[in-house]
Amino acid sequence: MNEIQSVKSTAIPLLLDDIDTDRIIPARFLRCVTFDGLGEHAFEDDRKQDANHPFDKPQFQGAGILVAGRNFGCGSSREHAPQSLMRWGIKAIIAESFAEIFFGNCGSLGIPAVKAARADLDKLAAAIEANPKLEVAVDLQALTVSAAGVTFSVIMPGSARDALVTGQWDYLGRLLSAADQVAEHAKKVPYMSGFSA
Amino acid sequence: MSDKRNLFNKVWDLHTVQDLPGGQTQLFIGLHLIHEVTSPQAFEILRDRKLKVAFPERTIATVDHIVPTANQARPFLDDLAEQMMSAIEKNCKDFGVTLLDLKDDRQGIVHVVGPEQGLTQPGMTIVCGDSHTSTHGAFGSIAIGIGTSNVAEVLATQTMFLNRPKVRRVVVNGELRPGVYAKDVILFIIQKLGVQGGVGHAYEFAGSTFDAMSMEERMTVCNMSIEGGARCGYINPDQKTVDYLKGRPFSPQGADFDRAAAWWLSLASGPDAEFDDVVTFNAADIEPTVTWGITPAQSVGVSQPLPKVSEVAAEEQRLIKEALEFMGLQEGQPISGTKIDVAFIGSCTNSRMSDLREAARVVKGHHVSPTVKAIVVPGSQLVRKQAMAEGLHLIFEAAGFEWREAGCSMCLAMNPDKLKGREVCASSSNRNFKGRQGSPTGRTLLMSPAMVAAAAIKGHVTDIREFPAAV
Ligand code: SF4
Numbered sequence A: 001m002n003e004i005q006s007v008k009s010t011a012i013p014l015l016l017d018d019i020d021t022d023r024i025i026p027a028r029f030l031r032c033v034t035f036d037g038l039g040e041h042a043f044e045d046d047r048k049q050d051a052n053h054p055f056d057k058p059q060f061q062g063a064g065i066l067v068a069g070r071n072f073g074c075g076s077s078r079e080h081a082p083q084s085l086m087r088w089g090i091k092a093i094i095a096e097s098f099a100e101i102f103f104g105n106c107g108s109l110g111i112p113a114v115k116a117a118r119a120d121l122d123k124l125a126a127a128i129e130a131n132p133k134l135e136v137a138v139d140l141q142a143l144t145v146s147a148a149g150v151t152f153s154v155i156m157p158g159s160a161r162d163a164l165v166t167g168q169w170d171y172l173g174r175l176l177s178a179a180d181q182v183a184e185h186a187k188k189v190p191y192m193s194g195f196s197a
Numbered sequence B: 001m002s003d004k005r006n007l008f009n010k011v012w013d014l015h016t017v018q019d020l021p022g023g024q025t026q027l028f029i030g031l032h033l034i035h036e037v038t039s040p041q042a043f044e045i046l047r048d049r050k051l052k053v054a055f056p057e058r059t060i061a062t063v064d065h066i067v068p069t070a071n072q073a074r075p076f077l078d079d080l081a082e083q084m085m086s087a088i089e090k091n092c093k094d095f096g097v098t099l100l101d102l103k104d105d106r107q108g109i110v111h112v113v114g115p116e117q118g119l120t121q122p123g124m125t126i127v128c129g130d131s132h133t134s135t136h137g138a139f140g141s142i143a144i145g146i147g148t149s150n151v152a153e154v155l156a157t158q159t160m161f162l163n164r165p166k167v168r169r170v171v172v173n174g175e176l177r178p179g180v181y182a183k184d185v186i187l188f189i190i191q192k193l194g195v196q197g198g199v200g201h202a203y204e205f206a207g208s209t210f211d212a213m214s215m216e217e218r219m220t221v222c223n224m225s226i227e228g229g230a231r232c233g234y235i236n237p238d239q240k241t242v243d244y245l246k247g248r249p250f251s252p253q254g255a256d257f258d259r260a261a262a263w264w265l266s267l268a269s270g271p272d273a274e275f276d277d278v279v280t281f282n283a284a285d286i287e288p289t290v291t292w293g294i295t296p297a298q299s300v301g302v303s304q305p306l307p308k309v310s311e312v313a314a315e316e317q318r319l320i321k322e323a324l325e326f327m328g329l330q331e332g333q334p335i336s337g338t339k340i341d342v343a344f345i346g347s348c349t350n351s352r353m354s355d356l357r358e359a360a361r362v363v364k365g366h367h368v369s370p371t372v373k374a375i376v377v378p379g380s381q382l383v384r385k386q387a388m389a390e391g392l393h394l395i396f397e398a399a400g401f402e403w404r405e406a407g408c409s410m411c412l413a414m415n416p417d418k419l420k421g422r423e424v425c426a427s428s429s430n431r432n433f434k435g436r437q438g439s440p441t442g443r444t445l446l447m448s449p450a451m452v453a454a455a456a457i458k459g460h461v462t463d464i465r466e467f468p469a470a471v
Helices: A044-049 A081-089 A098-109 A118-130 A158-165 A171-176 A179-186 B006-015 B041-050 B079-096 B110-116 B131-139 B149-159 B182-193 B214-228 B240-245 B254-266 B315-328 B352-364 B381-389 B392-398 B451-459
Strands: A007-010 A011-014 A065-068 A090-093 A113-115 A136-139 A144-147 A150-153 B016-019 B022-026 B031-036 B059-062 B096-100 B125-128 B142-145 B159-163 B165-173 B201-206 B232-234 B277-282 B289-291 B300-303 B343-344 B373-376 B424-427 B443-446
Touching: A007 B079, A007 B110, A011 A118, A011 B159, A065 A118, A065 B142, A081 A098, A081 B443, A090 A118, A098 A118, A098 B149, A113 A118, A118 A144, A118 A150, A171 B149, A179 B016, B006 B016, B006 B142, B006 B201, B022 B277, B031 B110, B041 B079, B041 B149, B059 B110, B059 B214, B110 B125, B110 B214, B131 B142, B131 B214, B131 B232, B131 B240, B142 B232, B142 B300, B149 B159, B165 B182, B182 B277, B182 B300, B201 B214, B214 B232, B214 B240, B214 B352, B232 B352, B232 B443, B240 B300, B343 B352, B343 B451, B352 B381, B352 B392, B352 B451, B381 B392
Parallel strands: A011 A065, A065 A090, A090 A113, B031 B059, B031 B125, B059 B096, B125 B142, B165 B201, B165 B277, B201 B232, B343 B373, B343 B424, B424 B443
Antiparallel strands: A007 A136, A136 A144, A144 A150, B016 B022, B022 B159, B289 B300, B289 B443
């Protein structure tokens, strides 16, 4: 897998709290057997009800970094949610906090998801609104976000960050390499051995 | 020497294949449940990488999310649903996984089927590509929802990487007041701890209130752990857990069962077990509870008014305003009396026998309000059969409810059961997110099945404690 040490791009602000994955990708779009084509439906119902939704604004088209609020991606475990954001063009997410399953799904897809203080997010969002062409840099080595000469620090759990920066986010490959250990371990689990282990 | 580890940590340690330097654990998974929505892409990953299912007997598939609950003739009227159904049939066949499909009377909502079949057992690690996997924690297992990439990992290796969460003990003591159900208990806990209060945590639900609950009630509580942000929730196994599992098709049989039961009971957190933190509530403080907003924490006791925007913390105000506007409700208004258009009894939270019996008891001898469309969707084919053997369907039908086939139905509306426009639905399900029930502008009020039943009859939200007398 490629090493993901930083993401540099223009950004899109969506500084709302408790955005659930039903809103990111409504359930009717889960009637599919591949993830293809999910990008265009990201936030579809929110966009229909809000003429000012950032995902529809011309100035934010092509943005690769999403700036979000607290508890982003809560609710349903659907990986279709980060898949649809990724296919829309999002390569990294900066939020006040993430729901756990969503965070894990981002890791599986190689999308850095970093946490930042609300005050920093407020300032960043305002700067992006003022200048949508602003380049924002998420640096996973330094754990910082920089834009327009301002830098603030962000948080990402070590294991998730290390996997991205060292290109070891093919979790399946890593798990497979321990197959023998798994087979041995299984024998020690009571319900795998008639409860006599 | 007494073991100071709580149940969660005992079970976690037992399933630890290896700890990685970065702090993650490769965890062995005892039971993998799959369904048609989050598995097709995972099987494609296996095909692409030429992998097999490592332990096919540890994975069980069923179909629930897209299943039509009225006309189930194949091919389905919805081509996309038909494609998904064909995909899971082919995938299970190709990879040697048992599928409980529509022709199999064991089919139903995955979180109803697992316990019903005795697949769900104490001391197991259980995963499913579905956030309400937390339901299975009712048996004293570690049960977590996972994404599709993880589904592929578990299929191919029977393991996945996880960070060990902290364990918070959520204690509720005392007897529930009349008209207060397990659903109200968990809605109350989420209201108090918030939708993200549980992030980074497993919740152990303990105390006399949970001890007194049936296994079905415990499932309702654990089911909604995820709505409180917790990775999972569980209740320590006791004699009720053992009795529930005895004789179920996938339960251990004969002498194995006795050994299993002894082991299960030994896993429970002991009197000096340690927790990262403890919160305590009183059962007597819990009222029949109804959500009024767009997150499961936005709820009030049915006799209480909605919050006033100015009375909540500044950072919550925006969300509350957004919710009031979407719901078309006013700050400070009573929730009781809110008109409804649809009543839905079903979902993995509340679609088991005790839920249906209670709802039937409420509606018996009454009729659904003429302006309300009401449906009952049993959680599994076996629940449906049992309910019919008890004549519950006749009570529901006489009261004007539609009696449907088993599935997820209007909990997430991936099948034809959907709200229309801005309809308001009294629902026994678990999520009141914007658009959750199939109409982008549809509105959901979560409550217990008994409260849904009462609302269906009255045509508006009604305090079950005053039903049927209330106007
Ligand atoms: S009933 Fe609802 S919450 Fe439960 S598994 Fe089905 S869709 Fe998910």
